[in-house]
Amino acid sequence: MRVRRSVPTTLLAGLAATTLALPLAGQAGAADPGARGAVPARGTAHMGMGVLRHDGQGKAAPGGVSTLAVQTEGVDVSSHQGNVAWSTLWNSGVKWAYVKATEGTYYKNTYFTQQYNGSYNIGMIRGSYHFATPDTTTGAAQADYFVNNGGGWSKDGKTLPGVLDIEWNPYGATCYGKSQSGMVSWIRDFLNRYKYRTGRDAVIYTATSWWKQCTGNYSGFATTNPLWIARYASTVGELPAGWPYYTMWQYTSTGPTVGDHNRFNGDLSRVQALANG
Template identity: 70%
Template sequence: MRTSIHRLRGRPRLCLTGALAVLLLFLSSSPAAPATPVPPDPTGGPITRGNAYMGIGVLAHDGASDAPPPAPRATQTEGVDVSSHQGEVDWRSLWDSGVRWAYTKATEGTYYTNPYFTQQYDGSFDAGMVRGAYHFATPDTAGGAAQADYFLAHGGGWSADGKTLPGVLDIEWNPYGDACYGKSASAMVTWIRDFLDRYKSRTGRAAVVYTATSWWSECTGNYAGFGPANPLWIARYASTVGTLPAGWSSYTMWQYTSSGPSVGDHDRFNGSQDKLREFATG
């Protein structure tokens, strides 16, 4: 490797030659490291802001078990979760198939609202289902309290009418970048707490936390402090729920598949239909 120094307007200028120049050329042309893989948009398009949906990272990071899905149980009640990807939903058909509750994506960050929200949210109610709304969290775009306010302003509220479920914080892998949204475990816990505290202070009801055990362990350090107050919606595509995140000894809801017999992801409420209405009432 050779270098030489020349003068330019009285200042030294370093000229790079030989092997060093070749090395710099190689580095400038090397491709960037690939991003963390995520499932594609179900419609076949690219994943862009607003396209995220409940469980978007579960298959990519946890996969699906080869075991058959759980058998129907009289002590559990079937549900679905939907987003804009499902478009207008045939709720009567879902009711006839045994679905008794539903969650609709309302918002993402502080920049997106589901254009099909009214048809999905009101339609499930009109079909006789107990229904609620969820918020897809993006902790790298705005604070937890700000996102809770945005959620509440766009369909995420709750009322004790026996048919409205408490709002859900969908906190999982970032489909647009770093899995933990660039936050340390302690910063992530603070963000989640800010969202949950604001939702509780404005509605009087504790929000449900939707997550997967592996993400929770990685991105919150398996924090155990939310279990006593906030119901858990666990995501695991298998015949059993497996290990739950720290702080929860049981789950309230379980997303057990992303490929159910009809529209949307399929879920189980851990109780009878009467218990479901009790849960909705608070």
């Protein structure tokens, strides 16, 4: 004879609540990267903000890429770093830098002057980047806002072309509510306008997994726009389609003095060549 054991009512209630909560949590996480924490305030996004959450650290996807023997150290900064100790970075071997200038058409980095001029004055080759928000305004409008607020270029040998930082949306849906073809069109709109305003092809900063998901692994920009790849691992791993090599690699968010450290795929003369166009 089998004896049926009763399950405490409180345990049944807990299991039911858990079962009901799981699908809802999964749906929210898929749509909203900020679901696992508070959604940040507009303007606070920075380069690589979603890399740890979505790509992790210490992982490298398979796939061989071309890497030169010599790499040149660089950093990227935003308002999160405040007034940067540029002399400390210079003395540690950092020779180039990128500074966040703008986001969308609504935000300008309040520390831009100290960061942009400070890196230049210490001797670094430097440039600026724009954090894209394709759900707020057109690519052309954001390119204009970027160029008008620190994203321009001059052939002085120490100014790098501007960067389009296109990655996970920290404020909502991963791909900003756009289809893959819609995202490609938005990016093209930005790049074309930036080229028209400055005469230079902008650098594209992204992560392979995001690029695959949100552009369908589009390869059409590889012949004109240098690639700045984000992956926090010992090797860069797979690159987005079309690019046979990376120009820059953001390899960590936990570097000394400034968290985000990068390697330029070549010696200092190659950094200078990119600055000179």
